[in-house]
Amino acid sequence: MAPLTTRNLLIATVLLAAIVGAATGLAASYLGHPSPIPQTRDIYLFAQDLSFSAPSNLNSDYIYSSSQITVNRGDTVTIHFYNPTDKAHSFTIGAPYTNDVVVAAQSTVIQNANITITTSQPGSFAFHCKFHPPQMTGTILVQG
Numbered sequence: 001m002a003p004l005t006t007r008n009l010l011i012a013t014v015l016l017a018a019i020v021g022a023a024t025g026l027a028a029s030y031l032g033h034p035s036p037i038p039q040t041r042d043i044y045l046f047a048q049d050l051s052f053s054a055p056s057n058l059n060s061d062y063i064y065s066s067s068q069i070t071v072n073r074g075d076t077v078t079i080h081f082y083n084p085t086d087k088a089h090s091f092t093i094g095a096p097y098t099n100d101v102v103v104a105a106q107s108t109v110i111q112n113a114n115i116t117i118t119t120s121q122p123g124s125f126a127f128h129c130k131f132h133p134p135q136m137t138g139t140i141l142v143q144g
């Protein structure tokens with residue numbers, strides 16, 4: 001074994017630091033990606049009138065204010081859907097988050113509905129307004 005000189009001690013210290021650092025870094029990166037803690041999320045979604053004369057392939061000029069909603073699996077998500085336009089709109093989505101909620105046109109007050117889903121299944125799930133295809137659509141991305 002080499003004599004314990006200052007130089008050898010320095011090399012040993014650097015090697016030890018590298019080993020400990022690598023182990024700690026591995027642990028940190030492993031622990032850095034735990035399953036997210038389920039959250040209660042409030043999402044605000046609006047029907048929007050883009051106010052142009054729609055060409056025949058669009059049928060209308062309505063869209064949702066958000067076309068992508070991203071949540072984590074296990075979240076309880078309440079979509080607060082408001083309709084400040086002069087036509088009815090729906091929030092329609094298939095299984096496993098089946099909903100078909102119609103919000104009437106604005107009268108003297110703005111109409112709204114709350115849609116609450118608990119996101120048990122990860123994936124990408126399209127929702128749409130059944131009155132205004134093809135462009136009034138969106139996607140809920142459930143990260144799992």
Ligand SMILES: [Cu+2]
Pocket residue numbers: 047062088089090129130131132136
């Ligand atoms: Cu619509």
